[in-house]
Amino acid sequence: MHVRAYNYWVSLLGGRAYPSIEDLDPANIADFGANSVLLDFSMGIEDPSIQYLGRSLREECGVEASIRKISEVPSRSLLSRLTDHYLQIIANRAPIGFEAEFVGQKGHNTLYRGILMPFSSDDDTIDFIYGVINWKVMVDAETQARLAAEVEAARRDLPRTQVAAPAAWADGPSSGFSDTPVDESPLAADLLDAEAGLADLLDHARACAADVGQADQRTRAALYRALDRAYAFAEAAARNPQGYAELLEDAGIKPQARAPMTPVVKLVFGTDHDKTRLTEYAAVLTHARRQGVPAEGFAAFLSAASGGIKGIVAAERAARRPEPRPDTLAAAATSLRARAPIASLPIAAGDEEFVLLLARAGLDGMLEVVARVEGEAGLTEKAIRRAGA
Template sequence: MDTARGIDGRKDYGNDATDGALSDTPLNVGSDERRMHVRAYNHWVSLLHGRPYPMIGDLDPGSIADFGSNSVLLDFTAGLENPAIRFLGDRLRGECGVDSSITHVDQVPSRSLLSRLTDHYLQIIANRAPIGFEAEFVGQRGHNTLYRGILMPFSSTAESIDFIYGVINWKELVDAETQAKLDEELEKARSTPRPKPLAAPVWADGPGSGSASADLPVAPRHEPEVPRQMPANAALGDHLMLARETAASVRAADTRSRSALYRALARAYDFACAAQQDGEGYARLIAEAGLKVQKRAPMTPVVKLVFGADYDKARVTEFAAALDHAKRHGVAPGGFGAFIDAAEGGLKGLVKAERAARRPAGPADRYEQAAGQLRTRAAIASVPMGAGDAEFVVLVARRGEAGMLDVVAKLDDDAALTRRAVSRSID
């Protein structure tokens, strides 16, 4: 919506002409705005309890201090055409300049921030899953506004969607003249020599721990993201929370880059390794989520815990196969990223290799296995007849008298039949 893509990658082309199109470069909405929708998604996941959709009775927007004031709840129980607004957060209400008289979607001002949430609510009905979005538009006050948010389905029956909960955050941009002045002042500040940093104590667990110098380096303005690593003694729940946070960025934040997905899978693998060390805690998480562990697919519950039990089944299967393959090769915690980067074909390559490893031996392998055994097996009987050049020959016999078998034919010109017979001989 608003040029953003849903978690399944499908694009919505019903955006307004004044909205800014998205590119592969994320909009500069700000770190807090980017984290808010992730926290909202994690809250949605926590209410699933193994169901396709959370129950609406478990949601209380007014009590959510983190993002409740930035949210809206739509009620479809009376029909899809004009859903009712059951809750509208104070901050979102104030930004849009609306009061309690707004009770249905058709009353929402067309150029308001609230309309960014409500104009495309039917898309989530079609997707049947949370959808993240971000874009830019000209708001009611004539200012360009960057916004980012998420729409999440809820149900009163746990089977069909009849409520949608949306959370949004935003930031207004200054006009061109003001921005030019700010850029000029910033450039002057950059050209001014920086004073030497004052000596300060170094936190034991901070970025300067272990350094004897008090002159700490100044971080660059656009420092690249460094994947957060869990300490060796971290609790299993902490591993799961970190993995879910990264997976939510893949699902709900429309982050479709390969590096983001691989980072989420790496943290899912680390969680799986931690679960192996804390079997009791893992069993408790599995039970709370209503999942089951199957011997033939041990990593499937891990993927569902991290990405959500409702995640696309085909992707769940692929992700679990990739994690299984890493486990098959004894990859250590923290090593999945390097493992998948080195794999030929990346994720698809790992999935293909794991499926090949699970596949039963083919006909050629079966024949060689059987032939090797038959070459050393003691003969049941020896019959005087020409064997020809073939190593193995199929004989046709009929039951004779006194429990004897009478050989009546030799099939030495049917290689396919001979291979099948040899392969079946060790069953």
């Protein structure tokens, strides 16, 4: 939303240093007007007046339409997070974007992203600032991860309706935009899978990976989403090996025949990402491919896995572990028991069933036993295996 707002601001410049305040009508901006506020500095910058406050922003902050000054903005409200930045506009004389998280008035962890843009009444002085902000109220990590997995599984089941994807850039607030932002549309990923090139799939996966770890409350959900996009990219790369090889070469990453998913996660999460995590992510993707999971079923596979990511990693490591070599000692011993003796010697056998003897060749062509090898169980077992094979 803040990108679209910035494009709108640019469209109003008309070669001037700042857009004219006369060209701005927030109440008639259907795209993001409800999420915006207009500050008036014409009477001074100490306590600017609020000329417009969008409905959605007003409802979220729990303020009435009668609020007129910044000093009346409730502390710890979303509106306060936006208006706290207005002096930076005066200092920088250019739009500024910002994003962060905070615990709001209702005690909920809230992620927000916004932009403040300067306007002028005389093409030179910044006496108005227009701000647009979007936000998400987060639940606890476990609930968020479960909901994200359920939504993703449900999205996979949706019919792939062929609709025109909204543009990511535009000249105005209502030009080609739907009511839902492009990156949050439930059909956006499906359209991307169906129509985008390999590089676009990688960019989308990287964008999801960039969300991992940005906030503790959404880490697991963001990670599941990033892995889902990484798996979709891996499946597309398998269908386009030449394009995949070019992406690897551009990134300076070497393919690995024995670990084919490692380059994939390096492309998505970055080569400077924690090596242990990269290894685990690659194991998750590899196990999904080993199980024949299609790209559209990966989210459900991940959410249904016992033990989550750790459980999948353990299962993949167990699957790669070589089968234990069969114990040939018992079979060799059984074979030797059935054989006829070559000779019988008057030597006490003791408690052992098999005894290792050392012989030398005599002058008459006979073998002369010169010693009994004792205390070497490993050597005796090796001889049994060799003789009984």
